[in-house]
Amino acid sequence: MGQSTPLRRHPVLVIEDEPVLRLDAIDMVEKAGFEAVEALDVADAIRILETRTDIRIVYMDLDMPRGVRGIEIAATIRNRWPPIEIILTAASFAKADLDLPVRSEFYPKPVQHADVIAAMRRMAGHVDG
Template identity: 80%
Template sequence: MGQSTPTARLPVLIIEDEPILRLDAIDMVERAGFEAVETTSVEDAIGILERRTDIRIVFIDLDMPRGVRGIEIAAAIRNRWPPIEIVLTAASFAKADLDLPVRAEFYAKPILHAEVVAAMRRMAAHATG
């Protein structure tokens, strides 16, 4: 009996410090057919992006602890890794109040999974095609 090679799933880096919201994001990403790569901190996220050149989508919570400004991190990701697509989410921001990096999309919490998954699929098509 031969072994079949599973098709590679595009990894999505999830940066979310709240455990329940992180688990929800992981579930959403995996149900959509992506590989979830998770972290709770910006520092760890940078390390993952330095090691994992296959990551093309980042899902980041703008409401990060310890004074870290998620929008600045998103801009830094855009500048350092231009091919990466960015999905931003927050409960305490409105899209109109944000200066979004190029090719970043914002979704207010609570997010609608169908909207975010549709965005990730569009981004994946752009990233791989």
């Protein structure tokens, strides 16, 4: 038998402060064939992005605690790491009310896993292309 090269799993950074929702998102990412990279909060996510140059997709909850404005964090990620594709989700926002960063997509909670997985796969195609 010949050797085969394992398929490269694209890392997806999951930024979700709610533990149950974070576990659900990680499960969704991994079942879709991606590598889930877990961030507990925004500071953790920034540390990860500063060290993991292979991350090109971020899945992020806009509903952040303690007055943190998730859409501003998404804009910061877009400005500081331009190649990253961003998937945003929230229960308390509507897409029409948001000024989304370029190359980002929004999915209201509760998210439909099939829609988010399709977005990740499209975005991974941009990463490979």
